[in-house]
Amino acid sequence: MDHMSPRLRAFLSEPIGEKDVVWVDGVSHELAINLVTKGFNKAYNLLGQFLLMHKNEAEFQKWLICCCGATECEAQESSNCLKEWCSCFL
Numbered sequence: 001m002d003h004m005s006p007r008l009r010a011f012l013s014e015p016i017g018e019k020d021v022v023w024v025d026g027v028s029h030e031l032a033i034n035l036v037t038k039g040f041n042k043a044y045n046l047l048g049q050f051l052l053m054h055k056n057e058a059e060f061q062k063w064l065i066c067c068c069g070a071t072e073c074e075a076q077e078s079s080n081c082l083k084e085w086c087s088c089f090l
Contacts, residue, residue: 008081011043012088019043026070026077034069050082057083 004012008025022032024043040046053059060082061075070078 005077008077008084011081012084015089016044016047016085021046024078025081026074026079028074031064031068031070031074038068040068046078047082047085050079050086055083055086 005025007023011019011023011025019042020032021027021035021040021043022029024046027035027046035041035046040049049063050060053063057079060079061070061072064070064075064078065072
């Protein structure tokens with residue numbers, strides 16, 4: 001990846017641990033509220049959803065947009081963040 005945002009770099013710098021969902025690159029404060037309301041309060045919860053979708057970025061993005069109110073940009077950045085994290089740690 002040529003350009004990595006500071007948030008993405010920070011997220012990828014260590015294991016996911018107990019990070020709140022707002023740590024995921026692409027998750028805005030508003031989207032985080034929507035996710036927490038749906039039970040996705042930790043980054044590992046969102047990662048679990050990504051893994052349940054077999055790391056299918058298009059499916060995950062569609063789910064974020066349709067079910068959680070993400071913008072297209074938020075969905076793309078979030079799925080990319082989780083994909084990159086999987087590449088580093090799984």
